[in-house]
Amino acid sequence: MRNFTKSLVGLPEAFVSNSTISDEVSREVRAGRLRKLASRLYTTNLQDPPESIVRRNLWQLVGQYFPGALLADRTAFEFVPTSDGSVFVVSTHKRVIAIPGVVIRPRGGQGPLKSDRPFVENLFLSSPARAYLDNMRLSRIRGGKSRRTLTKEDIEQRLEELLSQRGEPALNELRDQTKVVARSLGLERERTKLDKIIGALLGTKTSKLNSKQAIARKAGLPYDAARLPLFENLLIALRQRPIKPRVAKLSALGSALPFYEAYFSNFIEGTKFEIEEAENIVFNGNVPTTRPADAHDIRGTFAVVSNLQEMSRIPASREELEELLSKRHALIMGGRPDVAPGQFKSQRNRAGSTLFVTPELVRGTLAQGFGYYSSLESPFARAVFMMFLISEVHPFSDGNGRTARIFMNAELVHANHTRIVIPTVYRNEYVSALKALSRNNRAQALMRTLDYAQRYTYEIDWSSLSAARAMLTSTNAFLDSVDAERDGFQLDLPERGT
Secondary structure (H helix, E strand, O other): OOOOOHHHOOOOOEEEOOOOOHHHHHHHHHOOOOEEEEOOEEEOOOOOOHHHHHHHOHHHHHHHHOOOOEEOOOHHHHOOOOOOOEEEEEOOOOOOEEEOOEEEEEEOOOOOOOOOEEOOOOOEEOOHHHHHHHHOOOOOOOOOOOOOOOOHHHHHHHHHHHHHHHOHHHHHHHHHHHHHHHHHHOOHHHHHHHHHHHHHHHOOOOOOOOOHHHHHHHOOOOOOHHHHHHHHHHHHHHHHOOOOOOEOOHHHHOOHHHHHHHHHHHHHOOOOOOHHHHHHHHHHOOOOOOOHHHHHHHHHHHHHHOOHHHHOOOOOOHHHHHHHHHHHHHHHOOOOHHHOOOOOOOOOOEEOOEEOOOHHHHHHHHHHHHHHHHOOOOHHHHHHHHHHHHHHHOOOOOOHHHHHHHHHHHHHHHOOEOOOOOOHHHHHHHHHHHHHHHHHOOOHHHHHHHHHHHHHHHHOOOOOHHHHHHHHHHOOOOOOHHHHHHHOOOOOOOOOOO
16 A cells, blocks of 8 residues: 555545545556445455455444435434345435445435434434334335335334334333424324324224234233243254153152252352251251241242142143242242242343343243244153243342252153252353353253253162262262362262163
């Protein structure tokens, strides 16, 4: 670039030429120091694909081709080209510009209003009110091109998400803003249609809705749409990789298995007792005076998991799922009135960087998940799905992990299959597998982790507390998961094998 004159120094990766530099640009192209990508479009990058260069510099290029233009219609919402590369703007320049991977499609109309916002490279961005009104205009797909505006279903979904995230005041504020913008743009008809959608979502009007999310909102069961891809991926993975059933052994019918199931499930959540102390709490009712709530946690969990009649119940409907959730949670967490036992949460909760479903979306998200769960036939698949559903929604302020594992094992007990116990040493694998699905939509790790845990549970001798304790000890079950990982220990299958 050292041969460039002063007017060309500091050129960006991609730029639109003009009369001031056109002669020098032509010389640099002939010299092989610039590359032409399209009409008036050049790049200093001589290697990367033209489409990649354009996408990296998209808005700067749009601004250079259409100075002072307004990003409008669906582009004002999506901020990316459509599937056919279309970008929509309002501009006084009427010529369509095709560059690698992108087609900039201008239309006439009023330029930026005071409520519209400055964007990059002398561009402007439609205000939310203007974007909604413009997208209420009718548009059609012609010649395979993307439609200029969003569909009514898309608009409904965006409004529902706005309502979920910011509440009714946000929709009412949008209504007020569209009244002003509609008068300026002559879009009163579009404002009326938009107002009907908003009214239907708020329950003040009876207009027909098309969006699945919006319909659920109107029915009183709004849900967290971001969770549905996780549910779908887990459903597919469970169907594609069936797990061989493991029928429960007679030795598992006593109190040893439920005791250790309750013990480990609480230990994972931080309610920690020595084995002898836990036995005294569960079987002798000796509650430590300094830890009555912790003691109730383990007693309440044991009361549920040791009741075969209760553990044989699985939900047949969304309503029954809610009923069972409330009942079992109340039994587990009854010693902690501060967490509202049996009542769905009133505030959003989190674990580390993971934010769970907001309170108003709990019932709807459970309902959506229940639909996926109902389509599964394998007890193991239903157990895994139900556990993840409850864990991901986190319907209560506390006790969600214990509740989720109880529902998982209820599916297995109902089918007379082996339960799944998660020993202390296996906590990290279990939590990591949940995070892999929750944060990265990878389901295989959760399936493998729970499959191994069930196989392990199947091999333990649960005929007595002492027999089980001996095998659990020999297979590292009681080791702290962090210490075990540091020292090279893991959860081993009993030596007698499968």
